[in-house]
Amino acid sequence: MPMTQDQPIFHASARRVKFLRVAACVVFCLSVSAQRSAAQLSRCTQQTIRHLETESDNIPDWPALRAFYHRYSVCRIDDAEVMEGVSESVARMLADHWDTLPVAAKLFKQDSPFEAFALAGVNITDSTDDLNHIDKLAANRCPIDLHILCQKIRRSIRDNI
Helix, strand or coil: CCCCCHHHHHHHHHHHHHHHHHHHHHHHHHHHHHHHHHHHHCCCCHHHHHHHHHHHCCCCCHHHHHHHHHHCCCCCCCCHHHHHHHHHHHHHHHHHCHHHHHHHHHHHHHCHHHHHHHHHCCCCCCCHHHHHHHHHHHHHCCCHHHHHHHHHHHHHHHHCC
16 A cells, blocks of 8 residues: 555654653653652751751761761751861861872762762862862872872862852
8 A cells, every 4th residue: 555645644643642651651750759859858857957967077087978978868968057067077088187088089989979979078168278288189199090089179179169
């Protein structure tokens, strides 16, 4: 049977319907996922947030910072007091314990969202002296195999002040 002009249009319409069905399924799945994520993020009580504030001021090392990040990842860790404590802890680790940078690098390699979280902690809430010191360490005392991380640290300082 020879093709008429109606057949290609019908064929295109069938593809469009199929596309719209798939798109509707994707939108539905994303909606359910977003609702589930929102429910998980709402689990944190004010008491938990207060605990986060206290704990964020006393994070001694990179593994403890990673544990903090994952333990409270269901919370929105965007509370100003919490983030100020995280920032101070990151600044202390970088400024006072630069020799632990390889530990940080190893953890960052395993967990890029954690790396983003930690590097965002190098910001204007830190003292200018600390930021200058960290920048100099990253420029002059970077371990040879960590130059990319040192560049990220320096960029974070420039971007977040």
